[in-house]
Amino acid sequence: MRTAFYISDGTAITSEVFGHALLSLFPVEFNHITIPFVETAEQAEKVNSKIAKTFKETGERPLVFYTIVNLDVREIISNSVGINYNFLDQFVAPLEIVLGIPAKPEKHRTHSIHEKTYDIRIEAVNYALANDDGANLDNYGEADIILVGVSRSGKTPTSLYLALQYGIKAANYPFTEEDMGDMLKLPAKLRHYKNKLFGLTIAPERLHQIRSERRANSRYASMRQCRMELREVENLYRREFIPFLNSTKFSVEEISAKILAETGLQRKKY
Amino acid sequence: MRTAFYISDGTAITSEVFGHALLSLFPVEFNHITIPFVETAEQAEKVNSKIAKTFKETGERPLVFYTIVNLDVREIISNSVGINYNFLDQFVAPLEIVLGIPAKPEKHRTHSIHEKTYDIRIEAVNYALANDDGANLDNYGEADIILVGVSRSGKTPTSLYLALQYGIKAANYPFTEEDMGDMLKLPAKLRHYKNKLFGLTIAPERLHQIRSERRANSRYASMRQCRMELREVENLYRREFIPFLNSTKFSVEEISAKILAETGLQRKKY
Numbered sequence: 287m288r289t290a291f292y293i294s295d296g297t298a299i300t301s302e303v304f305g306h307a308l309l310s311l312f313p314v315e316f317n318h319i320t321i322p323f324v325e326t327a328e329q330a331e332k333v334n335s336k337i338a339k340t341f342k343e344t345g346e347r348p349l350v351f352y353t354i355v356n357l358d359v360r361e362i363i364s365n366s367v368g369i370n371y372n373f374l375d376q377f378v379a380p381l382e383i384v385l386g387i388p389a390k391p392e393k394h395r396t397h398s399i400h401e402k403t404y405d406i407r408i409e410a411v412n413y414a415l416a417n418d419d420g421a422n423l424d425n426y427g428e429a430d431i432i433l434v435g436v437s438r439s440g441k442t443p444t445s446l447y448l449a450l451q452y453g454i455k456a457a458n459y460p461f462t463e464e465d466m467g468d469m470l471k472l473p474a475k476l477r478h479y480k481n482k483l484f485g486l487t488i489a490p491e492r493l494h495q496i497r498s499e500r501r502a503n504s505r506y507a508s509m510r511q512c513r514m515e516l517r518e519v520e521n522l523y524r525r526e527f528i529p530f531l532n533s534t535k536f537s538v539e540e541i542s543a544k545i546l547a548e549t550g551l552q553r554k555k556y
Numbered sequence: 557m558r559t560a561f562y563i564s565d566g567t568a569i570t571s572e573v574f575g576h577a578l579l580s581l582f583p584v585e586f587n588h589i590t591i592p593f594v595e596t597a598e599q600a601e602k603v604n605s606k607i608a609k610t611f612k613e614t615g616e617r618p619l620v621f622y623t624i625v626n627l628d629v630r631e632i633i634s635n636s637v638g639i640n641y642n643f644l645d646q647f648v649a650p651l652e653i654v655l656g657i658p659a660k661p662e663k664h665r666t667h668s669i670h671e672k673t674y675d676i677r678i679e680a681v682n683y684a685l686a687n688d689d690g691a692n693l694d695n696y697g698e699a700d701i702i703l704v705g706v707s708r709s710g711k712t713p714t715s716l717y718l719a720l721q722y723g724i725k726a727a728n729y730p731f732t733e734e735d736m737g738d739m740l741k742l743p744a745k746l747r748h749y750k751n752k753l754f755g756l757t758i759a760p761e762r763l764h765q766i767r768s769e770r771r772a773n774s775r776y777a778s779m780r781q782c783r784m785e786l787r788e789v790e791n792l793y794r795r796e797f798i799p800f801l802n803s804t805k806f807s808v809e810e811i812s813a814k815i816l817a818e819t820g821l822q823r824k825k826y
Contacts, residue, residue, distance in 0.1 A: 299573070299809060306666060307644060310666050384619070396576060442682075443720070537674055
């Protein structure tokens, strides 16, 4: 199996995302190795030895994706025996011409605590945790968005992702049996924040499967119950004109991107 | 201000990460606009109109970072009036030669629910939530790692990030007053899992600041208390040979990357 290295004097997240996107275009498996925080010439030499060793062991030149600000370190890695992709660099000179100013790389500029939105993101995570699962209706005034839906339809992971990645304060409220009664009505406490509501729904089969992993053979997990709850919430979304999406086939990344695109919600971090 | 567009028929996360890393090399501000899920020729034409409108309004050609699998859609965007960066594409042909196989793009291959590790990540998020703040010591056997430290030293956001991004099951345990006594000893229930422990510490000034935002002028937030607690945990880490890091100057991304590099913990997702 071919090995792909992701090297950086920062977190190496940029290298990973780029390399992963590129390699995912090919229908083969790779062995992935990330080496972050390569900050000295000595560490860089060690990395090169590791790349050389991998080459020797596998007989295939490793792919090396790297973004490195430190010039000495970069120079060393660029001489590794791997196939080197310094993928950001070749865009820098043309962009300097377009923008009319020289690049001014600062170490750890991305994915670092020095981003001015960092504290906002951590605050949003704390908010999501404190306002998970309808825990704290008093704080809804602060919410950027309130995700609603039945239990296990994807609200919690989505609210955490929105917080961590975008600094968005997402509360979430689960519709429960008590809310249902004869017909699910919008709880009074939510009506006040109606413009912040965003609904999630999911295929009954998938909900049944997810709930069964938690409580097998319970009424909670039964197809009949899942169908009933989902019918009720979808009717509610339509009746009240609450925007919603079906999360069945989407990851938290996709759900979050769709919510942002659909609501026009301003993210705090880019 | 120059506008940067991030366009994709998927989430556009790859475009954002690449574009953001590139633009962060320049000491100017940009106006960022992400348009995900551009899946039809009609939608692509609308995007091009938006790019043209931005050009007209600002007088500067927008930068357009895109990754698009659908050929028709890609063709349209590549003809926008912006300065177009189809940054993945130019690496594909050379990589085909290196690997000896043709690329086989599948739509939504990255950041999608079809990644085989998707369910593992969601399970890890649920695990992190259920085992946050020492809530559930019974489940420590399942943990990949147990973060320890005083209250507000960064354990919770880090455990959520490890779960969401890497599918790692991270529990976390806060050392409390009761654990301290005359001298902080390793709680018996943690000793059994000693090989899973990873300590966080933080500068007393920063801890004081964070705690003060929660409970101003409390003993909990006082410099004296922060200093005492941090001295105790750092002594404990050293005495018990628990690996640890000081989170003061690091983001959750950086803390997580450092933990992975230092422990050799296997991530479930690349």
